[in-house]
Amino acid sequence: MEANEISFENLPKAVAHLVSEIAKIKFLVERKEAVKIPQKRIPIDIVEACRIIGKAKPTVYTLVRKRLIPCYKNGKKLYFFEDELLDWISQGRKKTMQEIEAEAKLDFGKNFKKIGANLNKN
Template sequence: METSTITFDQLPHVVSGLSEKLDRVLELLEKVGAANPFKQHKPSRRIVHAKEACTIIGKSLSTLYRAIKAPNDPIPSYKRGKLLYFYEDELYAWIENGRKHAVAPSFEEQVAAVTAGMKRRPRGGYNF
């Protein structure tokens, strides 16, 4: 290895050469996959707490707790001790599954939905 003193006039040229060498080394490390060893590995599933889950689904905290215990489509949650945990990707999937259908229900389906909610049959029959 050559040791020579660098003059002030040579300094910009030497710095540009070092910068080019550093760029090549970083490109090689990126190809290998070890470009940034200090970079933390981000998990594919991020855990969120109840307040952040409220902001994701756009509901209040009491509505969130009520929706967790909903019998038909509960919000996916996990409980350890007194704390509730949610996975962010599961919340987004829950929101996507609640999408309304683009096709309107037929007249027979609407009648079946209305008559299923009646407690007793009217005297004059149904007026559909």
Template structure:
């Protein structure tokens, strides 16, 4: 795509707008096409047994039932069956990640700067 903002004038504005509209339409089409593709490996469904084997802690079935009952783990119910989407489980597992000392210090600095209490 050529850089249409260089030398943009009232005469070239309609052409730039038209090209931008066409590119946005193409991006929308590509996104829609991608969303209609088959699920990837990370988006496969796990049943209770598969989840117990996949989870790094290898929890027992009663433990997983406890998590489901407490609303701690993402789950989909189909009748009496519990189903887990692998990508949601991966995100759930990542939420337990502890921050490094550097990340904590950076967040504290940012927070203090926003409140005006630190000029470091």
């Protein structure tokens, strides 16, 4: 609707048109996802790495020497990234007894069916 078409007689049409335009804009704004700005990965030193994983320096040096922990070396200095250390920690998660029992029951059920099928064939 053009601005010059608005008069007292067609005011209800103009308001209806504006309401529909606002609804379209609202839909577009709500649908748009938040812009994700990638964070810079800043390397940390061994002191900070020790603090994050809760280990002493000699222990971290041993883990590095055995190549058990993610690290980077530039010259004689070791560098770590916090997100990699946290991923490394989460990979060492121990299963609960309930998880172990559920897996055992599931495996037992599968193996039991295989054994029963092999016995029926013979």
